[in-house]
Amino acid sequence: MVWVFNYLSLNCWRDFFTVKKRSEEEVAIEFGVFIEKRRSEEGAIEFRAKMGRTSSSKDDAQALFHSLRSAYASTPINLKIIDLYVGFAVFTALIQVVYMAIVGSFPFNSFLSGVLSCVGTAVLAVCLRIQVNKENKEFKDLPPERAFADFVLCNLVLHLVIMNFLG
Amino acid sequence: MTAPETSITTVPRLYTNKTLRNAFGGVLSFFILLLIGVLAFSIRLFSVIKYESVIHEFDPYFNYRVTQFLTKKGIYEFWNWFDDRTWYPLGRVIGGTVYPGLTLTAGTLWWLLNSLNIPLSVETVCVFTAPIFSAFASWATYLLTKEVKGAGAGLTAAALLAMVPSYISRSVAGSYDNEAVAIFALIFTFYLYIKTLNTGSLFYATLNSIAYFYMVCSWGGYTFIINLIPMHVLLCIVTGRYSSRLYIVYAPLVVLGTLLAALVPVVGFNAVMTSEHFASFLVFIIVHVVAFVYYIKGILSPKMFKVAVTLVVSVGLAVCCAVIAVLIALVASSPTKGWSGRSLSLLDPTYASKYIPIIASVSEHQPPTWPSYFMDINVLAFLVPAGIIACFLPLSDASSFVVLYIATSVYFSGVMVRLMLVLAPAACITSGIALSQAFDVFTRSIKFQLPGLSSNAEVHAGETSSATAEAQNDAVNTGKSEETLKDRSSRKSKKKEREHVEKPSTKAKVEKKRLLALPLEASVISLLLLVLLGAFYVVHCVWAAAEAYSAPSIVLTSHSHDGLHVFDDFREAYAWLRHNTDVDDKVASWWDYGYQTTAMANRTVIVDNNTWNNTHIATVGTAMSSPEKAAWEIFHSLDVKYVLVVFGGLVGYPSDDINKFLWMVRIGGGVFPHIKEPDYLRDGQYRIDSQATPTMLNCLMYKLSYYRFVETDGKGFDRVRQTEIGKKYFKLTHFEEVFTTHHWMVRIYKLKPSKNRIRGKTKKSKSKTSSTSSPKRNGRKKKNPWH
Numbered sequence: 001m002v003w004v005f006n007y008l009s010l011n012c013w014r015d016f017f018t019v020k021k022r023s024e025e026e027v028a029i030e031f032g033v034f035i036e037k038r039r040s041e042e043g044a045i046e047f048r049a050k051m052g053r054t055s056s057s058k059d060d061a062q063a064l065f066h067s068l069r070s071a072y073a074s075t076p077i078n079l080k081i082i083d084l085y086v087g088f089a090v091f092t093a094l095i096q097v098v099y100m101a102i103v104g105s106f107p108f109n110s111f112l113s114g115v116l117s118c119v120g121t122a123v124l125a126v127c128l129r130i131q132v133n134k135e136n137k138e139f140k141d142l143p144p145e146r147a148f149a150d151f152v153l154c155n156l157v158l159h160l161v162i163m164n165f166l167g
Numbered sequence: 168m169t170a171p172e173t174s175i176t177t178v179p180r181l182y183t184n185k186t187l188r189n190a191f192g193g194v195l196s197f198f199i200l201l202l203i204g205v206l207a208f209s210i211r212l213f214s215v216i217k218y219e220s221v222i223h224e225f226d227p228y229f230n231y232r233v234t235q236f237l238t239k240k241g242i243y244e245f246w247n248w249f250d251d252r253t254w255y256p257l258g259r260v261i262g263g264t265v266y267p268g269l270t271l272t273a274g275t276l277w278w279l280l281n282s283l284n285i286p287l288s289v290e291t292v293c294v295f296t297a298p299i300f301s302a303f304a305s306w307a308t309y310l311l312t313k314e315v316k317g318a319g320a321g322l323t324a325a326a327l328l329a330m331v332p333s334y335i336s337r338s339v340a341g342s343y344d345n346e347a348v349a350i351f352a353l354i355f356t357f358y359l360y361i362k363t364l365n366t367g368s369l370f371y372a373t374l375n376s377i378a379y380f381y382m383v384c385s386w387g388g389y390t391f392i393i394n395l396i397p398m399h400v401l402l403c404i405v406t407g408r409y410s411s412r413l414y415i416v417y418a419p420l421v422v423l424g425t426l427l428a429a430l431v432p433v434v435g436f437n438a439v440m441t442s443e444h445f446a447s448f449l450v451f452i453i454v455h456v457v458a459f460v461y462y463i464k465g466i467l468s469p470k471m472f473k474v475a476v477t478l479v480v481s482v483g484l485a486v487c488c489a490v491i492a493v494l495i496a497l498v499a500s501s502p503t504k505g506w507s508g509r510s511l512s513l514l515d516p517t518y519a520s521k522y523i524p525i526i527a528s529v530s531e532h533q534p535p536t537w538p539s540y541f542m543d544i545n546v547l548a549f550l551v552p553a554g555i556i557a558c559f560l561p562l563s564d565a566s567s568f569v570v571l572y573i574a575t576s577v578y579f580s581g582v583m584v585r586l587m588l589v590l591a592p593a594a595c596i597t598s599g600i601a602l603s604q605a606f607d608v609f610t611r612s613i614k615f616q617l618p619g620l621s622s623n624a625e626v627h628a629g630e631t632s633s634a635t636a637e638a639q640n641d642a643v644n645t646g647k648s649e650e651t652l653k654d655r656s657s658r659k660s661k662k663k664e665r666e667h668v669e670k671p672s673t674k675a676k677v678e679k680k681r682l683l684a685l686p687l688e689a690s691v692i693s694l695l696l697l698v699l700l701g702a703f704y705v706v707h708c709v710w711a712a713a714e715a716y717s718a719p720s721i722v723l724t725s726h727s728h729d730g731l732h733v734f735d736d737f738r739e740a741y742a743w744l745r746h747n748t749d750v751d752d753k754v755a756s757w758w759d760y761g762y763q764t765t766a767m768a769n770r771t772v773i774v775d776n777n778t779w780n781n782t783h784i785a786t787v788g789t790a791m792s793s794p795e796k797a798a799w800e801i802f803h804s805l806d807v808k809y810v811l812v813v814f815g816g817l818v819g820y821p822s823d824d825i826n827k828f829l830w831m832v833r834i835g836g837g838v839f840p841h842i843k844e845p846d847y848l849r850d851g852q853y854r855i856d857s858q859a860t861p862t863m864l865n866c867l868m869y870k871l872s873y874y875r876f877v878e879t880d881g882k883g884f885d886r887v888r889q890t891e892i893g894k895k896y897f898k899l900t901h902f903e904e905v906f907t908t909h910h911w912m913v914r915i916y917k918l919k920p921s922k923n924r925i926r927g928k929t930k931k932s933k934s935k936t937s938s939t940s941s942p943k944r945n946g947r948k949k950k951n952p953w954h
Contacts, residue, residue: 060474068475071466108436112429120422126458127369127419130411135465138367138411150369154419157373161426 082129086122093118113165120158124151192318199322200309204302207329210709211298211339214717220294220341223719225759225776227343228766230269231293233261237274238289245270246432252771253761254783255753255805263432264779268385269348272296297338297347304351305329308592308599311358314365315565316557316600319607324599330704332711333543333591339712341719346588349386354592356382356392357572360416361565367412369419376423383428390443391589393424395575397450399568404457408564414458421451513582531585542711543587546704547594554597557604573597602697609694612684721763723820734818737763740811740913743906744768748809755802756811757791757824757831758784764811773805781838788835791828791868792842798867799901802918810902810916814872817879817911819886825872826887829853856890864894871916874899879911 096114105111131139131147139147214223222231237245248261277292305325313321328334337346359375383389400417403409425447428438438444464472540548551573558566573593580590684690718724723734744754745768753771754764761775774784790801802810815823824831829844836842846862847853854860855869863869877883877895884891899916906915 060478064471064475064478067467067471068463075466109429112436112439113426116422116426120419120426123418123422124369127372127415130415131367131369136411142368147369150373154369154373154423157377158423158426161423161430165426165430 076134079129079133082125082132086125086129089118089122089125093122107167109165109167113162113167117158117162120162121155124154124158127151127154196318196322200306200325203305203309203322203325203329206326207302207305208298210330210712211301211335213339213713214719215294215340217713217717218719218722218724220291221719221721222290222294222343223339223341223721224344225720225762227293227341229762229776230273230343230345231290232762232766233265234270234273234277234293235289236261237270238277242271242274252765252769253775253777254780255771255773255807257780257783259777259779263435264777266345266385266387266433267431268352268381268383269296269343269345271384272300272348273343293343294341297342297344298340300348300351301329301334301338304334304354304592307351307354307358308595311354311361312596312599314358314361315563315569315596316603320600320603322599323603323606324596327547327599327602327704328592328595330708330712331544331547331591331595332708332716333587335708335712336543336716337588339717345386349382349388350588350592352378352382352385353388353392353589357568360396360420361568363416364412364564364568367415369415372416372419373423375416376420376427379420379424380427380430383424383431383434388586388589389428391575391579393428393444394446395572396420397447398575399571400450400454402567402571403564404453406567408567409457409461411458413564414454417454418451421447513579513586532583534582535580535584535587539584539587542715544591544594545707546700547598550598550601551594553605554599554601557600558597569593569596569600602701605697606694609685609690609697612690613687613694615684616687616690725818734820734910734912736908736910736912738767739908740906740915741767743908744770744809744811744915747906752808753806754809754811755787755790755805755807757787757813757827759827760811760813770809773807781834785835785838788831789839789842791824791831792835792847792866794865795867795870795899795901799918803921808918809905810871810918812868812871812914812916814911814914815887816872816876816885816892820912821887823872823887823912824868825855825885828868831868854890855885855888855892857893859893869894870897870899871902871914874904874914876911 093115096111096118100111128147128151130136131142131150132144134140222228233245236248240248245267246262249258250261251258253259273289273293273296276296277287277289280287280292305328308328309321309325311321312324334350336342337344338350356375356378359371359378363371363375379389379392382392396417400413403413425438425444428434428444429436463475467475555570555573558570573590573596576586576590576593579586685693721737725732725734741764744764748754748770750769751771753773754768755773756764758774758776758778761772761777764770764772765775774780774787778784786801786805790798793801813820813823814825815821816825828847832842832844832847836844847860847866849858849860849863853863855863855873859869873883873885873892873894874897876885876892882891883895901919902916903919904914905917907913
């Protein structure tokens with residue numbers, strides 16, 4: 001069964017590489033690519049996507065996950081810190097919602113201010129990330145210190161309002 | 168640091184020329200703006216000049232009373248104020264049901280002026296708040312239009328808004344109502360929104376949220392903003408104009424804006440629970456989804472992205488459907504689908520007339536007629552389509568917002584005449600853009616066809632070609648080059664320079680521009696016609712401000728062959744009440760006069776203009792529609808001592824209580840079924856002449872209006888209804904007349920107290936029942952022993 005599968009895979013792969021241009025190098029490491037899909041992700045994943053229709057979605061998910069992970073690994077560390085902060089804020093908001101579902105929403109203004117403060121800082125952190133990201137063409141004139149100062153100011157206003165509304 | 172010597176001689180001259188022109192343009196536009204502010208302020212002063220510095224209409228009196236309270240007692244008392252002098256047995260929580268923006272603004276202004284030792288009274292500050300804020304509104308319009316199209320359009324739009332009659336009608340000196348500050352807040356919020364959209368700066372996003380907070384404090388129309396902005400964001404996403412600036416402008420606004428809106432006591436938790444706000448949350452989620460999708464697209468390769476899309480779509484669609492189904496079930500379970508009555512009547516214009524007669528009865532809530540469009544926005548009505556087209560060339564985020572704003576405001580102004588006010592700024596912005604573009608084309612054509620000027624153009628082209636390399640980057644990247652153009656003349660030359668940037672050779676440019684220019688005569692005549700159009704607009708606006716919208720409805724005038732007659736009956740009546748009754752006496756009247764009675768006469772009223780309790784109003788309406796005895800009982804149960812009735816039959820004042828009577832019957836009949844409207848109608852009409860129904864001739868309103876009316880001219884001819892009255896000679900049994908004003912416009916009656924002894928019943932029966940419970944006897948006494 002597996003042997004048939006391998007045979008089929010070899011034939012499909014040959015067709016695939018007659019269409020694609022970068023065939024010379026790839027043919028040499030044919031088996032290598034087939035076994036280790038990490039060498040050239042895109043070609044292998046494409047190949048697997050075309051070939052394996054039976055186990056496609058699971059493999060797709062795995063391949064997608066791997067490509068996402070590798071693409072994300074290349075982001076600079078300051079952006080990763082901001083992403084961590086965003087994740088933490090959203091997680092806190094979720095905890096509050098679960099708590100409200102268990103305990104009831106009696107001081108509704110407290111619940112609202114708590115959740116909205118978490119969501120608010122998450123949103124503002126995402127805005128900061130957008131402005132600080134060096135790959136973003138629109139904000140290349142904006143010094144990151146100015147972006148951070150705006151972030152702090154907006155957070156200040158947000159938390160002032162939260163304190164007032166918390167009751 | 169030090170500039171190279173070779174260019175020292177050339178660069179400064181260029182630098183000076185351009186900066187000199189810019190500086191001159193800047194100073195000129197500053198003075199123009201100052202003049203526009205003065206114009207906006209002074210065109211609203213007609214009522215102060217023609218009558219006096221008095222507060223107009225009905226609603227402003229309530230705001231004035233609240234401001235008086237605020238200045239006397241301070242802000243803590245104001246927030247916690249429970250008013251027991253209105254809605255008599257119920258009272259009203261002022262702190263929680265009033266939009267505090269206007270009163271806090273005027274109170275702050277008064278406090279500031281008094282602390283600077285300028286002793287203006289509260290009334291003066293209240294009267295002049297509206298003109299001051301209309302000057303601010305025109306400056307905000309300048310800023311907004313400058314962000315959309317440039318400074319020339321900004322100045323034109325500001326000049327148009329300073330004079331547009333629709334805005335004047337709600338912001339004359341003396342019209343101390345919410346819209347006076349709310350329109351300024353509206354335009355300023357939109358300006359900050361566009362500014363944030365153009366620059367992507369989080370600082371302006373914060374300012375935007377704070378301006379939105381000021382708008383929520385000021386007016387119930389803030390729901391327009393919180394629905395228009397999500398619509399615009401959705402429009403940008405759908406037309407493929409998504410950018411990260413869109414996320415920065417929208418997401419913080421929703422979070423901060425919802426929090427700030429929930430801070431205002433009037434709105435409270437409605438900010439998260441009513442359907443008016445759901446659109447903003449929905450678009451909030453959509454914007455996050457779109458932002459995430461763009462982010463993933465950016466970090467993945469195209470093939471992987473396709474895979475991701477197929478995966479996510481199949482899984483996500485199921486989850487989405489489930490969530491939306493739950494949400495729809497939640498919303499549909501409430502009878503009004505979560506919308507408040509007033510908002511629902513905007514979306515479905517027939518809703519109010521079917522379910523809420525009070526909303527339908529207000530004249531401001533009726534749809535406008537076609538002539539009112541021409542009266543209120545005059546020339547702008549046909550400049551607006553030209554402006555919409557100008558917004559499309561080129562289409563930017565800001566100009567798409569303007570197009571959306573004008574489209575929605577035209578729809579809403581068609582539903583309710585009061586909302587013509589929201590149409591006014593949109594019309595001014597688009598017309599300003601149109602006029603400015605037209606002027607630009609014509610003056611440019613003229614400039615290039617006059618021989619002296621065109622050679623100048625070539626020289627300028629040669630000089631500035633070296634500096635264009637720098638300018639090119641700026642012009643291409645942002646629209647900020649337009650921001651440096653302060654004046655139309657400098658804009659002409661700068662536009663010419665920018666065109667030179669695009670095409671390197673000067674000769675080709677000049678030739679090409681000759682092709683684009685219109686013939687000289689045509690442009691001169693067109694310029695003159697445009698100026699004439701502006702002149703017509705100005706003349707109409709000044710006429711409307713002076714004649715149509717400056718009437719303080721508390722004082723009426725009429726011109727006759729004898730000269731000017733002044734009818735000051737309302738204030739006469741309120742002054743009489745103030746001086747001749749006890750402080751705790753309750754006065755009953757139709758709800759129109761409630762605010763004025765509490766503010767000027769300082770007496771407790773039963774119902775007032777807030778109309779929050781339909782049943783209470785229906786009680787008063789029933790009393791006015793019932794015969795004397797039943798009405799006496801109703802009023803006695805409410806502790807009423809005086810009844811106030813407005814009657815216009817002697818002088819021909821058409822807005823009197825007999826004309827409003829049909830609403831009393833309808834509203835009363837809506838709650839108390841024994842009042843049936845057909846009882847008062849003869850052939851489907853309300854009549855008060857000899858053909859009137861007996862129910863009509865016996866009801867309290869008829870009797871109180873026409874008591875002794877026949878003594879005025881012997882025949883009882885009602886000038887408003889243009890007939891003689893039906894029942895001319897009658898006596899009042901349960902009421903006595905205590906005051907009628909000079910022109911019989913306001914008539915005040917006192918409830919006759921119940922008699923001590925019951926005539927006709929024997930004492931024996933009374934003593935027999937004396938051993939029975941006393942409440943029963945008291946009940947009989949209260950039951951009005953007449954007849």
